[in-house]
Amino acid sequence: MLPDRSRRKQIEQVVVTAEQMRQIEARIFAAGMPVAALMEKVGISIARRVQTLYPYPQVRRVGVLVGPGHNGGDALVVARELHFQGYEVLIYRPIAKLKELTNQHAQYAESLGIPHFEAIAPLQDCDLLIDGLFGFGMERQITEPIASDIHQLDRWSMPILSIDLPSGLHTDTGEVLGKAVKATRTFCLGLWKQGLLQDRALEYIGTVELIDFDIPTADIHAVLEAPKVKRVTSDLAIATLPLTRPPVTHKYKQGHLLLICGSRRYAGGALLTALGARASGVGMLSIAVPESLKPLLNAQLPEALVVGCPETDNGAIAQLDLPEGTDLESFQAIACGPGLTLEATPIIQGVLNNDCPLVLDADGLNILAILGTQKLSRRSSPTVLTPHAGEFKRLFPDAPSPMQDRISAVREAAQTSKAVVLLKGARTAIANPSGQVWINPESTPALARGGSGDVLTGLLGGLLAQATAQHISVDAIAACAAWWHSQAGILAERERTQIGVDAFTLTQFLIPVLHQSVG
Ligand SMILES: NC(=O)C1=CN([C@@H]2O[C@H](COP(=O)(O)OP(=O)(O)OC[C@H]3O[C@@H](n4cnc5c(N)ncnc54)[C@H](O)[C@@H]3O)[C@@H](O)[C@H]2O)[C@@H](O)CC1
Ligand SMILES: [K+]
Numbered sequence: 001m002l003p004d005r006s007r008r009k010q011i012e013q014v015v016v017t018a019e020q021m022r023q024i025e026a027r028i029f030a031a032g033m034p035v036a037a038l039m040e041k042v043g044i045s046i047a048r049r050v051q052t053l054y055p056y057p058q059v060r061r062v063g064v065l066v067g068p069g070h071n072g073g074d075a076l077v078v079a080r081e082l083h084f085q086g087y088e089v090l091i092y093r094p095i096a097k098l099k100e101l102t103n104q105h106a107q108y109a110e111s112l113g114i115p116h117f118e119a120i121a122p123l124q125d126c127d128l129l130i131d132g133l134f135g136f137g138m139e140r141q142i143t144e145p146i147a148s149d150i151h152q153l154d155r156w157s158m159p160i161l162s163i164d165l166p167s168g169l170h171t172d173t174g175e176v177l178g179k180a181v182k183a184t185r186t187f188c189l190g191l192w193k194q195g196l197l198q199d200r201a202l203e204y205i206g207t208v209e210l211i212d213f214d215i216p217t218a219d220i221h222a223v224l225e226a227p228k229v230k231r232v233t234s235d236l237a238i239a240t241l242p243l244t245r246p247p248v249t250h251k252y253k254q255g256h257l258l259l260i261c262g263s264r265r266y267a268g269g270a271l272l273t274a275l276g277a278r279a280s281g282v283g284m285l286s287i288a289v290p291e292s293l294k295p296l297l298n299a300q301l302p303e304a305l306v307v308g309c310p311e312t313d314n315g316a317i318a319q320l321d322l323p324e325g326t327d328l329e330s331f332q333a334i335a336c337g338p339g340l341t342l343e344a345t346p347i348i349q350g351v352l353n354n355d356c357p358l359v360l361d362a363d364g365l366n367i368l369a370i371l372g373t374q375k376l377s378r379r380s381s382p383t384v385l386t387p388h389a390g391e392f393k394r395l396f397p398d399a400p401s402p403m404q405d406r407i408s409a410v411r412e413a414a415q416t417s418k419a420v421v422l423l424k425g426a427r428t429a430i431a432n433p434s435g436q437v438w439i440n441p442e443s444t445p446a447l448a449r450g451g452s453g454d455v456l457t458g459l460l461g462g463l464l465a466q467a468t469a470q471h472i473s474v475d476a477i478a479a480c481a482a483w484w485h486s487q488a489g490i491l492a493e494r495e496r497t498q499i500g501v502d503a504f505t506l507t508q509f510l511i512p513v514l515h516q517s518v519g
Contacts, residue, residue: 043077075132174198254283255465264315269339280462335461337364451503
C-alpha cells in the first residue's frame with residue numbers, strides 16, 4: 001500500500017468516464033466490499049465535510065434532494081448523520097420507487113421522524129441543500145416535474161452541495177441533460193469524473209473537491225489502460241519543469257529557441273511571446289522579427305539575439321535572414337505565429353519543411369488552416385498546435401465541436417494531424433497523436449485577454465527547447481506550460497483583481513508563481 005500522501009497525489013491525477021468508474025466499482029464489490037458499507041463510508045465523509053463547511057447552529061435547516069438510485073442513498077446517509085448532529089433535515093423525494101438499498105435508508109429516515117415531500121416547495125426556507133438526485137452514469141434527459149423543480153432552485157439563494165456531480169450533468173461530456181442543478185460545491189466521489197473538467201460544465205459545478213474513499217490503486221490501473229485522461233496537478237507539472245540544472249553546463253546546453261513573430265502592425269505580439277520565452281529559463285533566445293521591430297525587441301530583451309528580417313510593404317517578415325552558419329535545424333525548438341499576418345505564409349511553409357520541434361500559434365495556425373493539416377504528417381519532429389476554439393474549427397472542420405465535448409475534439413484532432421494539440425479554454429485540454437489527453441484543472445477568466453496566448457507560446461517554446469535533452473514527452477511539456485501559465489494568472493488575479501491581469505502583467509508573475517508552488 002502506498003503512503004497516504006503519495007496515493008492521494010496519484011488519485012488526483014486520474015480522470016474517469018462513467019464506464020470506467022463502473023468497472024472499477026465492480027472490481028471493489030467483487031473483491032468483497034459490501035455496497036452498503038461503501039455507501040456508508042462515502043455518506044459519512046460527506047456529512048463530516050458539510051459539518052465543517054456549514055456548522056450547526058450557524059446553519060440549521062438542511063434540505064436533502066433524494067433520487068431513486070445510490071446517489072440518493074448517499075444523500076440519505078448524509079441526511080441521517082446531519083439529523084443526529086442536531087440539524088433540522090427535510091427530504092425532497094420526487095420519485096417514489098427507490099433502489100433497494102436507497103429504500104432501506106429512506107425507511108430508516110422516516111422512522112427517525114425526518115419529514116419527506118414529493119414537492120420542492122417545502123424546502124424553500126432551508127439554509128442549505130444537498131443534491132443527491134442523480135449521480136454518475138446518468139444518460140436520460142430530466143423530465144417533468146423534476147425539471148421544473150430544479151428550475152425553481154435557480155431562483156432560490158441558498159448554497160447547494162452536489163454529491164458526485166450536479167444532477168443532470170452527463171458524466172463524460174459535461175452536457176446538461178435537459179436541466180441540471182447549479183451547485184455551489186460538488187463533492188466528486190472517489191475519482192475525478194471527466195465531465196467535471198469540460199468547459200460547459202463549469203457554470204454548474206461550483207468548487208469541486210474529491211472525496212477519497214480509498215479505491216485501491218491496483219483496481220484503477222487494472223481498468224485504466226493507456227491512453228488515459230490526466231489532470232495536470234501541480235506535482236505533475238513541477239516534475240516536468242527544468243528547475244535545476246547540472247552544475248557544469250553552458251547556454252547552448254540549456255536549449256536554443258527561435259521565435260518567429262510580429263509585424264509592423266502587431267509588434268506587441270512579438271514582445272509578449274519573447275517575454276513568455278524569457279521566463280521559461282531557456283539558455284539562448286533568438287527572435288526573428290521584421291527589421292523595423294528590432295529596436296523595440298532589443299530595448300526590452302537585452303539578452304536575446306534579435307534577427308531583423310527584410311519586410312514586405314505592409315511590414316510582415318518577407319524572408320528569414322538568419323545569421324551566417326545558422327539554419328532552422330540549429331535550434332532545439334521554434335515557436336512562431338503571434339502577429340505574423342497571413343503575408344508570412346512562405347515563412348511558415350519553410351518552417352514546416354524543416355525538422356525542428358515546432359510550436360505554431362495564431363497566424364501560424366491560420367496559415368496552416370489554409371495549407372492543410374496533412375502537411376504535418378510529413379514532419380519527423382514534433383509539432384505543437386495551440387488553437388483557441390475558433391482557430392480549432394478552422395484547422396479541424398471535421399472534428400467534433402470544441403464547444404461541446406472538448407476532450408473528444410482535441411483527441412481526434414491530435415490523432416488525425418499527428419501533432420500535439422493544445423486546445424485553449426477555461427479548462428485547456430492537450431492531446432497527443434496516441435490519444436493521451438491532459439486537462440489543466442485550474443485557471444481564471446482573468447486570462448481571457450488579448451496577448452495572453454502569445455505569452456503561452458513563448459513559454460511553451462522555451463520549455464520545449466530545454467526539454468529535448470531530458471526525454472520528456474512533448475504533450476507533458478505542453479501540459480506543464482498550460483499549468484504554469486494559468487497558475488501565474490491565478491496569482492496575478494489574487495494580487496491585482498480579475499481585471500488587473502493584462503498580458504504584460506502576466507509575464508511578470510511567471511517566476512513568482514514558481515516561488516509559491518515549488519517553495
Ligand atoms: N462509484 C462508487 O463506487 C460509489 C457510488 N456511490 C453512489 O452511487 C451513485 C451512482 O448510483 P446509481 O448507479 O444508482 O445512479 P443514480 O443514483 O444516478 O440513480 C440511477 C437511477 O435513476 C434513474 N434515472 C436515471 N436518469 C433518470 C431521469 N432522467 N429521470 C428519472 N430517473 C432517472 C435510473 O433509472 C436509475 O434507477 C454515485 O454517483 C454515487 O453517488 C456511492 O454510494 C458509493 C460508491
Ligand atoms: K448529484
